[in-house]
Amino acid sequence: MVKLSSLQSVREEVSSDGTRKFLFQAADGNLMESVLIFNQNRVTACVSSQVGCALGCKFCLTGRGGIVRNLETGEIVDQFLGMEEILGSSITNVVFMGMGEPLNNYDNLVSSIRILTNDKGIGFPLRRITVSTAGIIPAIKRLGTEDFKVNLAVSLNAADDKTRSSLMPINKKYSMKKLIKAALDYISAHRKWVIFEYILIKDVNDRDEDAINLVKLIGKGQAKINLIQYNPHPECSLEKPEPERVKAFQEILLSHHMTALLRKSKGCDINAACGQLRAAQKDIR
Numbered sequence: 001m002v003k004l005s006s007l008q009s010v011r012e013e014v015s016s017d018g019t020r021k022f023l024f025q026a027a028d029g030n031l032m033e034s035v036l037i038f039n040q041n042r043v044t045a046c047v048s049s050q051v052g053c054a055l056g057c058k059f060c061l062t063g064r065g066g067i068v069r070n071l072e073t074g075e076i077v078d079q080f081l082g083m084e085e086i087l088g089s090s091i092t093n094v095v096f097m098g099m100g101e102p103l104n105n106y107d108n109l110v111s112s113i114r115i116l117t118n119d120k121g122i123g124f125p126l127r128r129i130t131v132s133t134a135g136i137i138p139a140i141k142r143l144g145t146e147d148f149k150v151n152l153a154v155s156l157n158a159a160d161d162k163t164r165s166s167l168m169p170i171n172k173k174y175s176m177k178k179l180i181k182a183a184l185d186y187i188s189a190h191r192k193w194v195i196f197e198y199i200l201i202k203d204v205n206d207r208d209e210d211a212i213n214l215v216k217l218i219g220k221g222q223a224k225i226n227l228i229q230y231n232p233h234p235e236c237s238l239e240k241p242e243p244e245r246v247k248a249f250q251e252i253l254l255s256h257h258m259t260a261l262l263r264k265s266k267g268c269d270i271n272a273a274c275g276q277l278r279a280a281q282k283d284i285r
């Protein structure tokens, strides 16, 4: 058990691929997940921004329990500091991709980025920070007005509004076309590429026609598509596609000159999907 300034590490799981997943407890007893992912020379810290999440994405365990509260700025920064302390060496990348929708905790997200990157403090490089969103368009636009520029990832996961709305209810409020435009606008003003995350789910969004629709939607924008095979969990009926289907989907994107990378779902043998470790901990309490 490791005691941090405001968080306590109450559980850790280590995957066979080296991914380390931590469950931190806040002073009020609430639990949050943070993950360290190792890739060649990179050590990426995936941090949470909220306890729970209001957005209720179908494939995500965190969203099932609803939102409990926003994390404080200190609790976000402490996840980073706590993992560096446990690791005993430097983290090279930070992604706001853990529990919660970071843009729904906008002020604390921005303060934590300012603290992480302040030259007089941690001095973490801005270019190595990525904020991942399910698509809160006004907040993407607001982020574009800040005096710092972080990388942006958008969790897309479908190639048409009907399918995306069935997986991610936030899509009923902000349609895909508008979302993709907002992301590309942010990027064209500030960064070279926007990352679209696409979790491939068997017979839901993994057909050839979905890949072709994706090409049409994104067009020749400055975009990279990260394809991730869905990581199943017992509480959800969604299934992961066969590796051949994933490959075929990628091939279609590549044949249309899109940048499409296959990302391995790290930590599959532990409670790696967002919210699983917190749920498991609740079961044993």
Ligand code: SF4
Pocket: 052, 053, 054, 055, 056, 057, 060, 061, 062, 063, 064, 098, 099, 100, 101, 134, 274
């Ligand atoms: S995937 Fe992200 S935005 Fe969607 S419910 Fe889970 S934590 Fe919230």
